[in-house]
Amino acid sequence: MRNRFLLVLVSSFWIGVIGCTVANRGVITEPAKQDFEIRIYEVLGMDCPGCHGGLEKLVRKIPAVQEAKANWEKRQLVVTVRPGAELNDEDIYDAIGRANFTVGKRIK
């Protein structure tokens, strides 16, 4: 009885949360790379798949950023610059700091 109670309660909650997550997840279409400037930065301190989401959120708030994608295994942040916009590296470095990571070098 106890096991069933737990099973039903926790299953229902997780199905709901995961289902909503899956349902709300939009399809991100890759822009044609030749139309955008791509910058790649080394980021130190990202150690798990859950770590880099906070950094991506902060970088995407920068007006000149079209898209940001971090990879914790490669320790890289890939930034797509909005066409016609001027992206200051200092804004990216500030976002990396506010995400509690450390700026390495600009790779590209």
Add this chain to the structure above:
Amino acid sequence: MKRLFWMLYVVQIALVLVLSDAIAAGISVDAGLTPAEDRWILRTQMRYMERDDDPTSMNRKMDRYTLNIVLAYGLRRNLTLVLKQPVVHQEISMAGSTSKDTGLANLSLLAKYGIYRRNTPEHTFGVAMTFGLELPTGADAFTSETWDVNSGLYMSWRRGSWASDFNIAYAWNGLADESSRGTNPGDELSLDWALAHQFSIGGEAEVALAPVLEVSYKNIGQDRLYSHDVADTGETILYISPGIKFTKSSLILEALAQIPVWQEQEGSQLKRSTGGFVGIRFMF
């Protein structure tokens, strides 16, 4: 995406089945690292605690289910605010009869401050401290009826796929008494050491699985009433806790079994049995 959804569901069912007879403390890996600024974390845990092995002839037994709902927000890069509300369901058996009760436990407000953080290509090291306040909800049997203060120091170290944490926390219970009984609950000291090893799954660095092993020591002092110790209160426990943490981008599933390897209770209290929890964290 559908395949991932069903895979997560199967993992969750397996964890529930394995750990439905357990109690636990939270997985403490990364406790010394504060989340990014403007990061929200919604966390729920379903815990189970069982107490039995009655030293008296009353054949008492207690089952407690706690649903912890936690909301955290990264106000600054080194300052996180946390709100926690446990909901408790408890069943107590004694001499053949069973009583059941459900209600809110203490509401916790917590601030976590990152004191130090060093990120290098080889390792990550962070130290954080917490300062928290527990407020009595006043509604039912699960609230402490006192205002309690707690503080902790958390250290996290990561090198490659290995992670280790050491945490120490102390709770000063009963600083301001809301009850007419005047009982001052015993203070609590907790020490915790954790080791984890992370395996990356798939090629896009989006999924990871981390087995965890924790060793925890907890000492709860005796309650005091009119400068005298209250009988049948206070205990010391040493746990070994194997667990697992599954991370998929902004979603973390975690489970921990807590096995008491040594314990000592004052008076005729029930012993703690193996317990555990399953939990989910959603970050946005």
